[in-house]
Amino acid sequence: MAHSKNYKYVFLDLDDTIWDFHTNARLAMKDMFDDRGLIRYFENFDQFFDIYARRNIELWELYGKGEITKEYLSKERFLYPLSKMGVTDEALAAEIGQHYLDNLPTKTALMPHAIELLDYLTEKKYPLTIISNGFVEVQYRKMRSSGIEHYFKHIVLSEAAGALKPDKQIFEYALELNVAKPNEAIMIGDSYAADIVGAINVGIDSVFYPLHYPENSDKPECTHMIRSLREVMTIL
Numbered sequence: 001m002a003h004s005k006n007y008k009y010v011f012l013d014l015d016d017t018i019w020d021f022h023t024n025a026r027l028a029m030k031d032m033f034d035d036r037g038l039i040r041y042f043e044n045f046d047q048f049f050d051i052y053a054r055r056n057i058e059l060w061e062l063y064g065k066g067e068i069t070k071e072y073l074s075k076e077r078f079l080y081p082l083s084k085m086g087v088t089d090e091a092l093a094a095e096i097g098q099h100y101l102d103n104l105p106t107k108t109a110l111m112p113h114a115i116e117l118l119d120y121l122t123e124k125k126y127p128l129t130i131i132s133n134g135f136v137e138v139q140y141r142k143m144r145s146s147g148i149e150h151y152f153k154h155i156v157l158s159e160a161a162g163a164l165k166p167d168k169q170i171f172e173y174a175l176e177l178n179v180a181k182p183n184e185a186i187m188i189g190d191s192y193a194a195d196i197v198g199a200i201n202v203g204i205d206s207v208f209y210p211l212h213y214p215e216n217s218d219k220p221e222c223t224h225m226i227r228s229l230r231e232v233m234t235i236l
Contacts, residue, residue: 105141166198
């Protein structure tokens, strides 16, 4: 454990840090797959989901680098699995994309110990700020559905901040909102490229909460790395 510093502000990522994106996306996708009868194009749901998920990760990376637009990402991630099955119906891709986006934020699975951590940080009087690259219309609904919106003093989304993590601008925007100095804040997130590199870029300490904890010795650069959100309570 690195030494404990006197942090005053806690910044958190939303998807796969607090809100269980992986579980919720799969549930929402299965609903959409069944409702739209996509079984007629695919062997089963898993085949569709695997093709979708791989392409979705690539598209979010491109979006994060500013190489594609939100509109392109939204369309392409559903057109891609259909096109793999020889279906080039853009209208259908748009419909299933909308169905998924409408349904996703109604799902309420949170990461293990998320509520416990939010209660703990609130009790310790840390002002909490979400910093997320997710879409405005979806992120607020996710937080409301899962009953966590009230924990956060500020919600900083890339569309509103005019920059995506790991850009310094979105972190500087969060610091300004809190009237905080970089050394007074700590960032907790699951994405090394977005959350941890972003925090390092602006001189904020970081807690890396990877989906798959690396067992090898070459641990990535970060202030802390955790297997469980409960460990944050020993850091703060």
